[in-house]
Structure formats: C-alpha cells, structure tokens
Amino acid sequence: MKAVVVKKAGGPEVLEYTDVPTPMVKPGWSLVKVKGFGVNHSEIFTRKGYSPSVKFPRILGIECVGIIEDTTDPKNLPKGQTVISLMGEMGRDFDGGYAEYALLPNEQIYPVQSNLKWEDLAAIPETYYTAYGALTGLKLTQGDSLLIRGGTSGVGVAATKLAKAIDRDIHVTGSTRDLAKSDLMKDKGYDDVILDQDGSLQTKLQYDKILDLIGPSTLKDSMNLLAVNGIISMTGELGGVWDIDKFDPISMIPNNRYLTSFSSGDVKLSWIQDMLNIIEDKHVDVSPTKVYPLSQVDAAHAYLESGQSIGKVVVLV
Structure with a gap:
C-alpha cells in the first residue's frame, strides 16, 4: 500500500510517500480502508521530534475516516461499515492514518451513520469532537457571549x-494575531474579531464563556476577561506551552469564575454520533x-505551519 512514513524528525520534507506492506489483522484489531483524515498540529509536533515517546520510523495520523476492510469483530465492525477512529495511541505507539489502510484496535474504531461526503467527514473527527466536547463543558445558554481564543484554528472555526x-443567538468573538483575517473569520461565522497582541487580548469587554485554545501561555490573560459566573475551558496548547509554572488557583482564577478543560482522548461513540446528528440536522458547513x-501530505503540513490557514486541512486517500 501507499503510506507517508517519517523516518527521522524534521521539517515537512521528512514525510516520505512510499510503498509499505499492507498490515494484516490480528486478534482485537481490524483493518480500515482509509478514505481521508484531517491534519493536526499535534502531528506536526511529533514530526519535529517533540513527542519523546514516539519512535521512528512511524506512520503518523491521530485520526481517520473510512470503511472496514477486514475485521475481527464482525458483529460490531462488519465489512463495509463506515467508521471514524481518533486518538488512543494512533500514529504514536502504532501506525496511524497517513496511509491507504490502517490497522487499529477494535476499541477505538467507532461505527457511525453519516450521509456526508468523505472530504467533509474527514474534517470532523479530532477537530469537531474537541470543539463539541469543550462547548458541552462550557454549558452554553441562550444569548451567551462566547470568546474563542485561537479563532483561526480548525477547532476554533x-x-x-x-x-x-446549538443557538443562533450566541454571540461569538474570535481572536487572531492578524486582523487582516477578520473578513475571512466572519465568513466562517464569527460575529466579531479582536486582536491578540503579544499574548494580550486588545479589548476591555468581558465574556460569559471563553474557549482558550492557545493554552497555558494565555490562560491568565483570558481569565481577566471572564464575566462573573462565567466559565472558561482551556482546551488546547497552540501556544506551545504545556503547563503553568507555579499555578495558584486563588490568585489566578477571579472570584466566582469557573475553569474547566476537555481532553479529546476521552472518546465516546454516543458523543460522536450526537455531534454528527447536530452537524447533519442543522446543516453545519464542515x-x-x-x-x-495522500502524496502531498508534506504540502499540507507546510500550509498548516505557515499560519495562513483558517479552518481545517484535510487529506483524501
């Protein structure tokens, strides 16, 4: 089969499109014929060698959509079944979705019902699941003001x-480091756009709910914009910082505000199908x-890294 293999850490040029043996099923694992996948920032980090547990050579890819080609669980994963897979140790401890076929553990292959085109379904798994989970934790109510920090990212969009x-009356503001992207962001659905300058949001407004996708590097600044009884979800590490040094909840979290987070590693089939139902029933443009x-995964990585992107980058197999 064709696959994209990383043999050593480096830039997009280390993503080698080549022939490799098609994997065979083994007990507890089934073979997925990959139809597409989204490209994620975490895969860029791994490609650069920033994931110390990952050993090369490796086929990257923390997600994919496709159909069951060969199965060891015909009851739940019959041949021809449309499936989504994401997270676990896919593309890290074992080979992932950057290939024509992926051998995956049965417990992280999720059978779904969907009428979406493959390129649209491929845009959903990690990105929309993360967004959906984070919004659930924010407990959105009618007319909320919602700030999304990291607004041009795939998860932000x-x-x-x-x-x-969920509620057309929710007022959504997105942040960006480049206000030249404002019109494009509004085309994606944002009501307002604010500048994120050197880690500081250029506004004095407060928001009922905040989704901070930049992460620990901006959380304190975001907290200062949270309204009383508001909720902030830190769901992302786009800022490249993984923790908060000397975190003191009393001084960092203003009175009567709430901090939560969402890890897309906690995957539930019911949540995936509920999310897909919302997308299809509400005609969400995904x-x-x-x-x-597949032969141009290197170009996809380069584009995502360039900072030009707004929304999701997908590879069709």
Whole structure:
C-alpha cells in the first residue's frame, strides 16, 4: 500500500510517500480502508521530534475516516461499515492514518451513520469532537457571549459553527494575531474579531464563556476577561506551552469564575454520533479549507505551519 512514513524528525520534507506492506489483522484489531483524515498540529509536533515517546520510523495520523476492510469483530465492525477512529495511541505507539489502510484496535474504531461526503467527514473527527466536547463543558445558554481564543484554528472555526448550530443567538468573538483575517473569520461565522497582541487580548469587554485554545501561555490573560459566573475551558496548547509554572488557583482564577478543560482522548461513540446528528440536522458547513491527496501530505503540513490557514486541512486517500 501507499503510506507517508517519517523516518527521522524534521521539517515537512521528512514525510516520505512510499510503498509499505499492507498490515494484516490480528486478534482485537481490524483493518480500515482509509478514505481521508484531517491534519493536526499535534502531528506536526511529533514530526519535529517533540513527542519523546514516539519512535521512528512511524506512520503518523491521530485520526481517520473510512470503511472496514477486514475485521475481527464482525458483529460490531462488519465489512463495509463506515467508521471514524481518533486518538488512543494512533500514529504514536502504532501506525496511524497517513496511509491507504490502517490497522487499529477494535476499541477505538467507532461505527457511525453519516450521509456526508468523505472530504467533509474527514474534517470532523479530532477537530469537531474537541470543539463539541469543550462547548458541552462550557454549558452554553441562550444569548451567551462566547470568546474563542485561537479563532483561526480548525477547532476554533468548528466551535463557532457548532455554537451557532446549538443557538443562533450566541454571540461569538474570535481572536487572531492578524486582523487582516477578520473578513475571512466572519465568513466562517464569527460575529466579531479582536486582536491578540503579544499574548494580550486588545479589548476591555468581558465574556460569559471563553474557549482558550492557545493554552497555558494565555490562560491568565483570558481569565481577566471572564464575566462573573462565567466559565472558561482551556482546551488546547497552540501556544506551545504545556503547563503553568507555579499555578495558584486563588490568585489566578477571579472570584466566582469557573475553569474547566476537555481532553479529546476521552472518546465516546454516543458523543460522536450526537455531534454528527447536530452537524447533519442543522446543516453545519464542515467543508475543509484545503484538500490534498495522500502524496502531498508534506504540502499540507507546510500550509498548516505557515499560519495562513483558517479552518481545517484535510487529506483524501
């Protein structure tokens, strides 16, 4: 089969499109014929060698969509079944979705019902699941003001579209380091756009709910914009910082505000199907910003790293 293999850490050029043996099923694992996958920042980190547990060579890819090609669980995963897989140790401890076929543990293959095109379904797994889970934790109510920090990211755009599908009266503001992207962001569904300058949001407004996708590097600044009884979810590490040094909840969290988070590693089939139902019932536009063939995964990585992207980058197999 064709696959994209990383043999050593480096830039996009280390993503080698090549022939490798098609994997065979083994007890507890089934073979998925990959139809597409989204490209994620975590895969860029791994490609650069920032995931110390990952040993090369490795086929990256923490997600994929496709159909069951060969199965060891015909009852739950019959041949031809449309499936989604994400997270676990996919693309890290074992080979992931950057290939024509992926051998995956049965427990992390999720059978779904969907009428979406493959390129649209491929834009959903990690990105929309993360957005959906985070919004659930924010407990959105009618007319909330929602700030999404990291608004041009795939998860940010997904959260905007899902929030509007949940309640069209929710007012969504997105942050960006480049206000030249404002019109594009509003085209994606944002009501307002604010500047994120050197880790400080250039506004004095407060928000009922905040989704901070930049992470520990900006959380304290975001907290200062949270309204009384508001909720902030730190769900992302786009800032490249993984923890908060000397975290003191009493001084960092203003009185009567609430901090939560969402890990997309906690995957539930019911949540995936509920999310898909919302997307299809509410006609949410999940179409990706860019679509590449498997042979151009290196170009997809380069584009995502360039900072030009707004929304989701997808590879079709």
